[in-house]
Amino acid sequence: MAGTIELTQITREMYEITKRMDHASKEIFNLAKRKAETERVYRMELAKQIARLRAEGTPATLIPDLARGEIADLKLERDMALELHRSGLASLEVIRSQANVLQTISRYQEEV
Incomplete structure (x- = not known):
């Protein structure tokens, strides 16, 4: 009888894990979407800043660093979204x- 109770507990835990996996996969999809969106916003703003700096006559060697510095918050958001997505996959x-x-x-319990 003790084996039946343990098997019931294992089955219940397997059901709970299935629910967690379903929830996690949906959440990972949302994280992937957010990751892609933050990457898109970052690249668009970076291009705008580069174009603006060129139009203002900023020396070409300074443009990449200045443009990235001006949109550092967007890069932070992008990097955080990437790491959240990676963490979600690891979870x-x-x-x-x-x-x-x-x-x-469960297989072991069935054999016993």
Whole structure:
């Protein structure tokens, strides 16, 4: 009987992990979308700043650094979105590992 209770608990935990994986995959999609959007905004603003600095006659060697410095906040947002996306993917891998462990335990319980 104790084996049945443990198997029931394992099944419940597997169900919970499945729900977490579903939620995590949706969240990762949103993070990927945000990552792409912040990259787009950053590149568009960088191009605008470069064009403006060229039009103002700024020496060509200074333009890249000055343009990036003027939109540093956008670069920060872009980098944070990238890292959040990477963290989300890593978290999903942890959840998958937990699911694999539970599947292994479940198979072992069925054999016993």
